[in-house]
Amino acid sequence: MPADVEYSPVGEGLGMRDFWLYVWMRRISVIAAHVIAVGLTLLISLLSRPGTSLFSWHPVCMSFAYCLCMTEGILLFSAEGSTFCFKSRKGKVRLHWFCQALVLVAAATGVSFMVASKNVSEHPHLITWHSLLGVATLAATLLQVACGVCLLFPKLLRVISPPRMKLYHATCGLVAYLLAMVTVVLAMFSDWFQATVKGVVWWAFLLLPFFSALVVMNQITNAYLPRKKITR
Template identity: 85%
Template sequence: MPSDVEYSPVGEGLGMSEHWLYVWMRRFSLIAAHVIALGLTSLLSLLSRPGTSLFSWHPVCMSFAYCLCMTEGILLFSAEGTIFCFKSRKGKVRLHWFLQALGLVAAVTGISFMVASKNVSERPHLASWHSLLGMGALAATFLQAVCGVCLLFPKLLRVASPQRLKLYHATCGLLAYLLATVAVVAAMFSNWFQATVRGAAWWAFLLLPFFPALVVMNQITNAYLPRKKITS
């Protein structure tokens, strides 16, 4: 990707970049994404009752990894600002790396608890859509982490095209986040979750993960979407 490619924020080209209603809608969406990320992680952790079994730690670790760490790590770079105090690009990158690394460790730990739980109960592995999507999300997370390491040390690793690698990093990150979101939704169809949450609360849990995913997808695609020059 050429280094001089310009990128356009959402709404630019439609005459919306400075419209007050548009600005406040974006700010509200960002705040709501933060609240849902923290709230969903907390609720899933409480419902799983960590410590009661090996399996109980799986929802805790996975929700912490993807619903919280990855969400906050991406929203750090939102044009509307962030809940964190970092204003410099360097500070945001460092915090992004910390959150992503913490999320990856939590995800691997969560998978380990699930593997151990199924080994004890002698149940088959990768036997559901939830488990397949979860492993896909973990694989994409490793890929974006590798791209991120190369971006962190471009001279040492002799990266030929940092701009193109940034695009790969963002694409793998978005893929990992979307796969994780669908995996979380698929988990809500499991026997464990449906036995724990019923009625209107179940529908609320089912819809909640989609809102942060839309905000994250919107942020990434618009940050890396080339601006099309319109000629009259």
């Protein structure tokens, strides 16, 4: 294979008509993911009735952290359907960091309310798949934040290979997001959620996190996985 190669663009091999259809489908999917991020967060917050109990703040904080802030922080870099109009990547990176900081604050607050609620009711901790995957999600979130800090201060932290660290950051972020969406889905099987939402509406709720996960996974893999190489 010659050394002088370049990566082929997305959609290579498609006809012009098919390519534009592909582009518009991606744009619609990303816009739908934005709508789901906002809508799902609002609906979960309304169903939780925040303030009625210590537990009621847990779904509010966690949905705000992962369904909204993490989703928007990732989709910010999408070329299709981004709700922000920053021309410079530097501006997008700063807003991405702001969203990730909100994820950490909101997630820590949500966990604190859950721990307090369990202690007051004297219920055991970490006995459901939802709680176990929630811990795994927090661990993956901390890893991706650590990689992001290394990218933010590469000289200070003496990062040997920033491109590789960038790949680690994206990978940990993708794992954290997928775990978060699975955790959200598992929460929908809880007694609290099923007592509130039933029937067709419950099935609609169940599918929404999967759609967002597919859009985010497609964006990250397209951005970081090697594409087919072609010679000049």
